[in-house]
Amino acid sequence: MDEETEQIDKALTSLAAFDLLPQKTKVDTVSPLASSIIGRNPKESIAWGKSEIIVRATLEQVLAFVWQIDSRARRKSNDLEKTMIEVNSLHHNIAYFCKKGNRGGFVKISPRDGLSSFVWQRQDNDTIIISGAPTDHKDKPVVSGRVRGKFPFTVKLERQFDKCKLTYCFSWDMNGLIPHVIIDHYTKQGLQLTEFVQQYFQQLRPLDKLDEQDGVAMAEAFLLKYSKKDKHEI
Amino acid sequence: MKYSKAYIRVQSIFSSHVALEQFEEEHLWFGELMTGVVSNKLRPAGAVTSRLLTLSNKEARTIGNSLASIMMGSTSSDIAVEDWILTSPAMQELDRKLIWFRPMMNRIAMRLLASAAWGANFRLYCGAALSIMDMVTDVAAIYRFFMLGNYGFAWANIAFIAASLLIQLIIVLCQNKKRGWRVLAYEAMIVLLMVKPAVDARRVAGGEDKEEHSLLEPQTELSFTKCAELFAESIPSSVLQTYAILSDTNHMSKQAVFSIFISAGCIAFASSTISLDLDTDPGKRNTAPNFYVSSINHQP
Numbered sequence: 001m002d003e004e005t006e007q008i009d010k011a012l013t014s015l016a017a018f019d020l021l022p023q024k025t026k027v028d029t030v031s032p033l034a035s036s037i038i039g040r041n042p043k044e045s046i047a048w049g050k051s052e053i054i055v056r057a058t059l060e061q062v063l064a065f066v067w068q069i070d071s072r073a074r075r076k077s078n079d080l081e082k083t084m085i086e087v088n089s090l091h092h093n094i095a096y097f098c099k100k101g102n103r104g105g106f107v108k109i110s111p112r113d114g115l116s117s118f119v120w121q122r123q124d125n126d127t128i129i130i131s132g133a134p135t136d137h138k139d140k141p142v143v144s145g146r147v148r149g150k151f152p153f154t155v156k157l158e159r160q161f162d163k164c165k166l167t168y169c170f171s172w173d174m175n176g177l178i179p180h181v182i183i184d185h186y187t188k189q190g191l192q193l194t195e196f197v198q199q200y201f202q203q204l205r206p207l208d209k210l211d212e213q214d215g216v217a218m219a220e221a222f223l224l225k226y227s228k229k230d231k232h233e234i
Numbered sequence: 235m236k237y238s239k240a241y242i243r244v245q246s247i248f249s250s251h252v253a254l255e256q257f258e259e260e261h262l263w264f265g266e267l268m269t270g271v272v273s274n275k276l277r278p279a280g281a282v283t284s285r286l287l288t289l290s291n292k293e294a295r296t297i298g299n300s301l302a303s304i305m306m307g308s309t310s311s312d313i314a315v316e317d318w319i320l321t322s323p324a325m326q327e328l329d330r331k332l333i334w335f336r337p338m339m340n341r342i343a344m345r346l347l348a349s350a351a352w353g354a355n356f357r358l359y360c361g362a363a364l365s366i367m368d369m370v371t372d373v374a375a376i377y378r379f380f381m382l383g384n385y386g387f388a389w390a391n392i393a394f395i396a397a398s399l400l401i402q403l404i405i406v407l408c409q410n411k412k413r414g415w416r417v418l419a420y421e422a423m424i425v426l427l428m429v430k431p432a433v434d435a436r437r438v439a440g441g442e443d444k445e446e447h448s449l450l451e452p453q454t455e456l457s458f459t460k461c462a463e464l465f466a467e468s469i470p471s472s473v474l475q476t477y478a479i480l481s482d483t484n485h486m487s488k489q490a491v492f493s494i495f496i497s498a499g500c501i502a503f504a505s506s507t508i509s510l511d512l513d514t515d516p517g518k519r520n521t522a523p524n525f526y527v528s529s530i531n532h533q534p
Contacts, residue, residue, distance in 0.1 A: 209255040215334030218254065218339035221247050222272055 004092055008121045011131035011154035015169050018050050027051075031220050033198060036191045038184055044187050047183045049088045050169040053189040056214065057201040062166060063128050065197060066155055067120060069095055071203045073200060081109055083135050092119045109182070112149045115140050126159035132170075149173060168194050259474065261286075263294035263425035270298020271339070274346045279303045286327040297322050301343065305355075307510075311343035318343075357434035358456075363502055365431035365463060368500040369395070371493035372471050379478070382485055387478050391471055400465035402430055405458050412447040434459055460504045468504070472497035 021039035029036050029051070036051035055062050068074065070082050080098040087093045096115035117135040122128050132151040142148045153170035172187055202217045246267055248254045258264045279300030282293045301318050308314040315336065319325045328335050373397060379388035406421045424433050426431050434456040444451045450458070475494050 021477055127532070144276040173348060201251060203250045205251075205253050207256040210253050210332075211333040214253070215337035215339075216341045218247070218251060219338040219345070221251070222243065222268070223345045 001163050002214050003123070004119045005132050007119050007131050008129050011129055013150065013169070018048055020171050021048060027191060029195060030192060031195045032223060033220055034195045034216060038187050045173065046171050046173045047187045048171045049187040049191045050167070051194040052165065052167050053198045053200050054160065055164045055166050055201050056205055057164055058124070059128055061201065062157050062164045062197060063120065063130070064128055065122065065200065069097070075105040081188045083119060083198045085139055088122060092120065094135060094137055098146060110147045115123050116151065128157040130155040154190050166197055173209045215218065238273060241269050244268045263289050263291045267294040267298040268514055270295045270503055271301050271342060272302045274298070274302050275304050276306065282322050282324065284324055285525045289324045295338055297325060299367055302429065305347055307344060311347045312340050314347065315339045315343045346417055346428045357507065360434040362435040363506065364496065364500045364503055366428065368468055368496050369428045371496045374469070374489060375493045378490065384478060387474060390474055394471045398463050399425060401462035401466050402459055405455065405462060409449045413445065457508055460508060464501060464504050468497050469501045
């Protein structure tokens with residue numbers, strides 16, 4: 001229990017530390033509803049990312065969506081593996097995930113995997129913190145061909161009447177000499193989680209509940225850039 | 235069968251959004267309407283007088299297609315959507331019935347307007363090009379006055395340009411005084427280099443929001459700059475140059491006539507766009523509908 005509280009405290013400290021980073025750049029997001037920033041300490045190889053968005057769902061619904069990392073809705077094309085290794089309690093588990101690398105083209109990147117201890121805690125009636133911290137586990141040792149990375153993250157959920165403000169902050173240490181441009185590219189991709197959550201819940205809104213803000217959010221969906229899949233279909 | 239990008243996007247959004255799918259089940263023409271809107275291609279717009287209940291797919295597509303041509307004549311997306319809704323009784327009904335329809339259309343129009351190369355962008359950049367050309371031809375006119383020994387005319391023309399720049403500098407000072415001296419210096423430099431019309435046009439066309447600590451919206455700043463230029467420089471300068479030509483017909487040159495022609499074009503363009511924007515502003519139409527609706531053909 002102390003260990004979990006300590007992890008949450010560290011998560012809150014890292015969230016506050018993001019604002020003190022000397023280098024911060026605003027990122028062009030796929031959906032203009034999100035506000036994302038990449039931060040860096042010039043002397044470190046670690047990249048930080050922070051993204052904020054308003055989600056049309058309750059605090060508990062968003063918590064469930066973020067917590068269930070192995071759900072079908074959270075599956076992505078660049079996932080190689082996503083497994084729950086150990087469930088300690090309803091608010092603490094250990095998960096393993098591995099992302100595809102890049103074999104084609106000029107830059108070769110091996111698959112990156114990570115082992116994280118996930119904890120969530122309700123701070124008060126209107127705030128929930130979810131923390132992911134790098135950890136070790138005997139069932140998932142470091143293997144050749146997969147580079148073990150550290151991906152600590154913090155998610156802060158704040159209730160705003162019938163909506164929820166989602167703040168996602170994480171740092172990457174990709175464990176290797178990788179240029180900033182590439183780390184930033186992956187950081188930007190990682191930050192899209194907030195947009196993904198917003199779109200997921202927006203798509204579930206029923207007709208009789210729609211209001212002006214839904215109109216704006218749906219308009220943005222109509223005008224998102226065409227993906228490779230869209231272009232392939234045309 | 236090959237479908238358009240817009241059709242695939244609309245169908246994909248409808249199938250993923252529960253609310254839109256529900257609405258399309260009730261109103262089969264909605265997909266056609268949105269495909270026409272999202273495709274954003276300039277096509278001849280036909281008048282559709284059908285009510286919502288009797289609207290056909292073809293008519294819905296015609297209405298959707300007409301948004302692009304309406305946007306071509308507007309600088310603001312909200313104005314374009316207002317016009318678009320007013321031209322069709324079915325859209326007026328839809329606007330009254332659905333609380334989310336107008337905000338959705340406003341946002342779609344805003345994004346389309348910012349990305350389209352024609353229409354508002356074309357209008358803004360034309361206006362900016364005319365303003366800069368006006369400045370250049372005035373400088374050439376001053377040089378010609380000095381060459382001909384008309385020092386009074388030359389100094390008067392310099393005074394007009396200086397007055398225009400001074401007013402623009404005052405606007406910049408009011409707009410940016412709380413944004414720090416670096417921003418203020420940068421904005422002042424834009425005025426002194428005489429590229430403010432182009433920079434303002436780029437900001438409005440790009441859909442930029444009001445900056446933190448600034449006083450005016452980019453659109454309002456553009457209108458203020460245009461007015462300053464119009465009354466301090468274009469109008470007095472064209473009157474002066476016309477007087478100079480008429481008082482000395484022996485030295486009438488093509489360059490002088492061209493300069494007057496550009497000034498007149500600049501005055502006509504700026505004044506007509508300002509009055510059109512005022513006339514089609516949704517807020518003003520709400521407060522005084524009998525006064526601000528002269529340029530729109532209302533359907534019964």
